[in-house]
Structure formats: C-alpha cells, structure tokens
C-alpha cells in the first residue's frame with residue numbers, strides 16, 4: 335500500500351500503484367476532523383434507527399447470526415449536504431479524472447459500519463461487477479489491463495488491524511479473478527487508516543471488511559467510482575427529488591451521471607444529428 339500526504343503526492347505514482355502495484359493507496363490528512371465527525375454522527379443516527387439494510391458478501395455473518403453487526407447506510411447524497419461536500423474533494427477529482435476519465439461518475443455511495451464482534455466479509459472483487467463469480471455471464475477475454483472502477487473509503491473511525499480495516503491481497507487486481515477458498519490469501523494485508531485519510535483501491539483487487547475485534551465501531555464511507563459508460567450498482571438518481579438535481583453542484587451532477595445523457599429516449603429526441611467529430615462535413 336502506497337501512503338502519501340495530501341500536500342505532496344506524485345499523481346503518476348498513485349495511478350501506477352492502483353493499476354500495476356499493490357492496488358491500494360492511502361492519502362493522509364485530506365479531511366478536517368470536524369467534517370468527519372459530522373458525517374460520523376449522521377451515519378450513526380441512521381444506522382441506529384433504520385431496519386437492517388441490504389449488504390453484500392456477508393454469508394458468514396448471516397450464518398452466525400451476526401449480520402446485524404455489519405450495517406449499511408445507503409443513499410448518502412440524499413442524507414445530508416456533508417456527503418456531497420466530502421465526495422467533491424479536489425484530490426478525488428484530480429486522481430479519478432486521470433484514472434477513469436474526466437467524466438467519471440459515482441456508482442454507489444454508502445457507509446459500511448462494523449460493530450464490535452462483526453466477523454467481516456468474504457474476500458471479493460467489486461468490478462467489472464461484483465457477481466464476477468458467474469464469469470460465463472461476462473464477455474470473452476475480459477481482463478484487468480485498464481481501470482474499470484476505483485473504490486474509495488473515507489474512514490470515520492480508526493481503521494486498525496484490530497477494528498476491521500478492509501483486508502486486501504496486494505497485486506491481486508492484475509489477474510482478473512473472483513477469489514474463492516481455493517486461492518492463496520497468505521499475503522493478505524489491511525488498509526489501515528485514520529479519520530481524515532482517504533483510501534483508494536482498485537475494484538479488481540481482492541478485498542473485504544475484516545473482523546472487528548476491537549471494542550469500538552469501525553465505520554467508513556464506501557464509494558464506487560466508474561468510467562461514465564459503466565452501469566452503476568446503486569440507482570443514486572431515483573432517490574433524489576427535482577430540487578436536489580437542479581440545485582446540486584456541477585461536481586455532484588457529474589457524479590450522478592446527470593451530465594452524460596445516456597441511456598437517452600431516442601425516439602422522442604428532436605436532434606437530427608448529435609454525436610461525431612463532423613470532419614467529413616468540412
């Protein structure tokens with residue numbers, strides 16, 4: 335895992351680390367303690383007052399009666415302005431614009447909260463899609479030679495080895511493969527980080543929440559960033575009313591895919607010619 339300071343990073347080395355290195359980068363001291371503590375309070379309030387929501391890769395927790403210790407808070411754009419502010423950070427836009435293209439979007443934005451005693455997740459990949467274990471449903475020759483996604487976590491609590499910092503297998507993103515109990519996890523590491531830090535990891539890298547063996551909660555904001563042409567796993571737009579969509583910032587519009595018009599209802603479009611460079615008309 336490459337660890338750098340926000341004030342002093344080399345962009346190319348971060349992009350190389352995500353694609354060709356360990357697959358994980360932590361940028362230290364990106365967010366203020368106040369913003370993180372505001373976000374944490376809101377996440378905790380929702381987590382404590384809502385029914386158990388859908389979560390993933392948690393078969394072990396479900397089988398052992400501990401699924402209630404692994405909580406999700408979804409639809410963060412709709413929960414408070416602080417979540418739009420945190421995701422609109424310049425470091426995120428600088429790095430993701432280079433990694434996924436300048437019109438990158440957000441495919442999911444939730445909080446992942448592990449209470450003490452949570453057993454963690456199975457190691458998995460998130461992209462090209464998180465059901466890649468059904469590899470026959472994907473195109474022939476699909477590989478991880480270029481970035482198809484980038485995950486980010488924003489720790490709201492100390493993410494230590496004990497408290498369940500996300501586990502990963504360094505370099506596993508290079509060979510696209512959904513891991514199983516037949517794979518070797520002996521080189522597994524954890525994305526240890528503190529509140530204020532920003533962690534990026536390649537969604538093709540084998541990873542998953544670790545057991546929380548500490549006596550405190552471990553919450554992170556968990557974000558999926560995508561190139562503009564990939565279908566997101568979370569429908570972030572339907573939650574939001576017209577006022578939000580009209581008044582949110584240009585960055586949030588981009589993240590929600592509102593600036594990229596596809597899929598479009600072609601049959602009612604009044605445009606007679608839209609896409610192309612137009613060089614044959616000159």
Ligand SMILES: O=C(O)CCC(=O)C(=O)O
Pocket residue numbers: 390391446447460498499500501541542543544554556
């Ligand atoms: O909460 C975590 O540490 C990771 C969660 C994750 O990887 C997922 O749900 O896809």
Ligand SMILES: [Fe+2]
Pocket residue numbers: 458459460541542
């Ligand atoms: Fe994941």
